[in-house]
Amino acid sequence: MAFDLKGIQTELSRRGLDGWLLYDFHHRDPIAYRVLGFDATMVTRRWYYLIPASGAPQKLVHRIEPARLDSLPGDKRMYSAWGEQREQLKAILGGAKKVAMQYSPLNNIPYVSLVDAGTIELVRSFGVEVVSSADLVQRFEARWSEAQHQMHLEAGKHIDEVMKASFARIGEHVQAGKPLSEYALQQWILEQFAGRGLESEENPIVAWNEHSGDPHFEPRPENNRPVQKGDWVLLDMWAKFKRPGAVYYDITWVGYVGDEPPKKHQELFSAVRAARDAAVDFVAQSVAGGKAIQGYQVDDAARGVIRERGYGDYFVHRTGHSIGESVHGTGANMDNLETHDVREIIPGTCFSVEPGIYLPEFGVRLEVNVYVGEKSAGTTGAVQTEIVRIPS
Numbered sequence: 053m054a055f056d057l058k059g060i061q062t063e064l065s066r067r068g069l070d071g072w073l074l075y076d077f078h079h080r081d082p083i084a085y086r087v088l089g090f091d092a093t094m095v096t097r098r099w100y101y102l103i104p105a106s107g108a109p110q111k112l113v114h115r116i117e118p119a120r121l122d123s124l125p126g127d128k129r130m131y132s133a134w135g136e137q138r139e140q141l142k143a144i145l146g147g148a149k150k151v152a153m154q155y156s157p158l159n160n161i162p163y164v165s166l167v168d169a170g171t172i173e174l175v176r177s178f179g180v181e182v183v184s185s186a187d188l189v190q191r192f193e194a195r196w197s198e199a200q201h202q203m204h205l206e207a208g209k210h211i212d213e214v215m216k217a218s219f220a221r222i223g224e225h226v227q228a229g230k231p232l233s234e235y236a237l238q239q240w241i242l243e244q245f246a247g248r249g250l251e252s253e254e255n256p257i258v259a260w261n262e263h264s265g266d267p268h269f270e271p272r273p274e275n276n277r278p279v280q281k282g283d284w285v286l287l288d289m290w291a292k293f294k295r296p297g298a299v300y301y302d303i304t305w306v307g308y309v310g311d312e313p314p315k316k317h318q319e320l321f322s323a324v325r326a327a328r329d330a331a332v333d334f335v336a337q338s339v340a341g342g343k344a345i346q347g348y349q350v351d352d353a354a355r356g357v358i359r360e361r362g363y364g365d366y367f368v369h370r371t372g373h374s375i376g377e378s379v380h381g382t383g384a385n386m387d388n389l390e391t392h393d394v395r396e397i398i399p400g401t402c403f404s405v406e407p408g409i410y411l412p413e414f415g416v417r418l419e420v421n422v423y424v425g426e427k428s429a430g431t432t433g434a435v436q437t438e439i440v441r442i443p444s
Contacts, residue, residue, distance in 0.1 A: 194383030307440030
């Protein structure tokens, strides 16, 4: 998204903040570059950019890299010595009493907790209160443009097709008596992504049986156990187009190699499906009714269903995560377990809903993506309603 100086200043005033101080060293804070709409190939010295609630922004750069922030509006100061840097930082802060930075109290939201503790201490030493920029980041970095929304939908169609083809490939190999390991199928999925112009930060999850009880199981070449009749299959895949500004699509489906899955598998599937649907319905109805909701409430909606079914202790992760240019984005997470995410769910954002139950012998996770518009919210792709029966 383009740098929205006017919008940021309006939001700072609304929140009673004197400014938003952005800072980077060695590309440690990618959020700062996305908010400001620029990039840099070499950042060997610290830079600071203060967006005040009103007036011109203030820049502070090192004399070795004096043009670092020249593409941005505002007044520039420079430093060389460490003492001069501190004096100039204090000067650009001026009379500010409260500023936002990429910081989260107690590291509650690690996705925005990117500024080191020493820099926070330095700013506080000037008598300035530092608060979290988490809500600002969501509003000015996590929201999608309509072009990004369309790229997500387009990528989703491809990934839904790859998911369907992956289950078919399992069936073909089992019926033909040809070995197919978790790792081999994972590599085949990556080939399908590449052929469709898609890329992924990390490799998809392909898990048979007890491996599906590990939420982040990693297939490896040495795991050569072939899939066979009677196996339980979990596939989790995420990708985006190899295009500037592209955003991810991220789904998880489950299947059984055979005609009729065991009753225990059907029981867990039913519980997870009900939890997923409860969370999606809660979001959709709230947005349609103009009701403000927070990330933790969506988690509660899903987790409550699984607790009622007696599997609360086996749902060991949050219900969902923000989705953006990174598969785990910087907006509100659907979380009241790993963190208590009180960020409001706002229009223009997308997140996963993926409750799961994980037993030692197998696990079930069902993941969909939910996009929030101005007056409506809903899933963005295919939704699994029944266990995939894989021909054997």
